[in-house]
Amino acid sequence: MWIGVVSLFPEMFEALTRQGVTGRAVEKGRIDLEFWNPRDYATDRHRTVDDRPYGGGPGMLMKVDTLRAAIHDARSRAEIATGQRPKVIYLSPQGRRLDQRGAGELASGPPLVVVAGRYEGIDERVVEADIDEEWSIGDYVLSGGELPAMVLIDAAARLVPGVLGHQDSALEDSFNDGLLDCPHYTRPEDVEGRRVPEVLLSGHHGAIRRWRLKQSLGRTWLRRPDLLEGRTLNDEQRELLEEFIEEYAP
Numbered sequence: 675m676w677i678g679v680v681s682l683f684p685e686m687f688e689a690l691t692r693q694g695v696t697g698r699a700v701e702k703g704r705i706d707l708e709f710w711n712p713r714d715y716a717t718d719r720h721r722t723v724d725d726r727p728y729g730g731g732p733g734m735l736m737k738v739d740t741l742r743a744a745i746h747d748a749r750s751r752a753e754i755a756t757g758q759r760p761k762v763i764y765l766s767p768q769g770r771r772l773d774q775r776g777a778g779e780l781a782s783g784p785p786l787v788v789v790a791g792r793y794e795g796i797d798e799r800v801v802e803a804d805i806d807e808e809w810s811i812g813d814y815v816l817s818g819g820e821l822p823a824m825v826l827i828d829a830a831a832r833l834v835p836g837v838l839g840h841q842d843s844a845l846e847d848s849f850n851d852g853l854l855d856c857p858h859y860t861r862p863e864d865v866e867g868r869r870v871p872e873v874l875l876s877g878h879h880g881a882i883r884r885w886r887l888k889q890s891l892g893r894t895w896l897r898r899p900d901l902l903e904g905r906t907l908n909d910e911q912r913e914l915l916e917e918f919i920e921e922y923a924p
């Protein structure tokens with residue numbers, strides 16, 4: 675998957691390009707990440723990239739001409755590198771909330787140009803002319819769009835075929851889909867008197883699968899009941915959840 679990034683702080687993205695799953699995916703060429711910095715398009719002596727808001731008020735906006743030049747070059751490069759028109763995304767609290775389904779849509783869609791805003795944001799005419807979709811990673815205000823951009827890229831990149839190793843992709847299988855994860859345990863068997871659930875030591879794979887599914891369903895019921903609304907459980911899932919509820923609130 676080809677992803678272009680427009681950011682004043684491209685070095686922040688080394689967290690993605692040099693580490694872990696995404697780092698390996700970039701190294702293996704499963705993910706192509708390229709960067710454009712609006713500051714490289716500044717022609718004045720001070721290399722200005724921000725500008726004052728019409729109507730006054732605190733803060734600055736990203737300067738229109740340097741931002742648009744960077745977006746246009748990233749878009750042109752995407753079309754040359756992939757033969758496809760990219761989807762240009764802007765991260766902001768005003769955007770569609772990112773969730774696993776949205777990450778899947780992005781991963782299976784066209785190449786992306788991800789625009790990370792700074793200051794008080796970008797001119798609305800740039801949103802209208804150059805941005806295809808606005809996305810948010812949550813209802814809180816960060817100092818810039820770089821961290822949200824990395825969250826979106828990481829969530830989408832993991833879903834690109836070939837990015838996750840076989841054992842990791844098992845974690846993404848349908849059973850976990852839409853449910854909270856079950857508890858996990860590793861050595862030692864006893865931590866200050868707290869023991870690993872016996873079923874996990876039994877080697878009985880069927881019982882272990884059912885125990886994990888039951889725990890996922892139960893945790894979802896307890897912590898995120900909204901995730902179960904409108905969801906049809908199959909017979910096994912309904913039975914296990916009823917068992918969990920019975921044990922939880924006999």
Ligand SMILES: Nc1nonc1C(=O)N1CCN(Cc2ccccn2)CC1
Nearest residue numbers: 765766791794795810811815816819822
């Ligand atoms: N939450 C989030 N989910 O995506 N992005 C964020 C986020 O907090 N930020 C910080 C402010 N930036 C600049 C900005 C300010 C105001 C309007 C538009 N843009 C954008 C990215």
